[in-house]
Amino acid sequence: MKLYSLSVLYKGETKAALLKAAYDVSSFSFFQRSSVQEFMTFTSQLIVERSEKGSRASVKEQEYLCHVYVRNDSLSGVVIADNEYPSRVAFTLLEKVLDEFSKQVDRIDWPVGSPSTINYTALDSYLSRYQNPREADPMMKVQAELDETKIILARKQNSCCEIM
Numbered sequence: 001m002k003l004y005s006l007s008v009l010y011k012g013e014t015k016a017a018l019l020k021a022a023y024d025v026s027s028f029s030f031f032q033r034s035s036v037q038e039f040m041t042f043t044s045q046l047i048v049e050r051s052e053k054g055s056r057a058s059v060k061e062q063e064y065l066c067h068v069y070v071r072n073d074s075l076s077g078v079v080i081a082d083n084e085y086p087s088r089v090a091f092t093l094l095e096k097v098l099d100e101f102s103k104q105v106d107r108i109d110w111p112v113g114s115p116s117t118i119n120y121t122a123l124d125s126y127l128s129r130y131q132n133p134r135e136a137d138p139m140m141k142v143q144a145e146l147d148e149t150k151i152i153l154a155r156k157q158n159s160c161c162e163i164m
Contacts, residue, residue: 002027004064005040005080006093006127008101008120009048010110011070016048019113020101022123024131044068044078051076056094058087069094075102075110089133097126 007021018041025033043061047068051057054072058065065083067090070076077094079085105113105120129135 001084001086001131001133002082003079003085003090003127003131004036004082005044005078006097006123006130007041007044007078007080008097008123009044009076009078010113011048011051011053011074011076012111014049016045016076017111017113018045018115019105019110019118020115020120020123022127024127040080043080047078048076056091058090067091067094069098071098073102073107086133089130093126093130097123 003024005021005023008019009016010019023037023040025036028036043066047059047066048070051068051070053070053074056069058067064080067079067087069091075098077098079090079094081090100122101120105118109118
């Protein structure tokens with residue numbers, strides 16, 4: 001499971017403007033990284049432009065799965081991940097990021113903002129923290145602990161049966 005990109009955009013009348021983004025392109029070769037990052041930026045903008053306000057969707061693009069959330073106020077978020085990354089966790093991340101972003105960045109700056117003018121620094125830490133969805137997402141953490149408990153109980157039950 002891998003997250004490659006986390007972006008915040010503003011859905012304008014005709015175009016989507018990138019406000020802030022974080023990328024993890026470390027798994028690509030050094031010479032591919034800039035073109036992969038450009039592809040992710042372009043794809044994020046295109047998906048937001050084609051999505052309706054108030055919608056959430058997951059779109060497959062090549063070997064990636066792009067999760068998009070466009071709020072009714074035109075603030076949008078896109079997560080680009082591999083096919084194994086859980087979509088529920090991706091949408092939880094998007095909702096959390098967009099809520100925090102809207103509290104820290106004035107709404108008046110959204111339509112005219114750009115990555116160089118918007119002061120929001122949390123995307124890199126979110127991208128890093130959510131690389132392991134089992135650690136970042138409380139529901140997945142509980143599920144992982146439950147699965148582990150089931151395994152332990154099954155082993156104990158098997159060992160008890162062997163003794164008898």
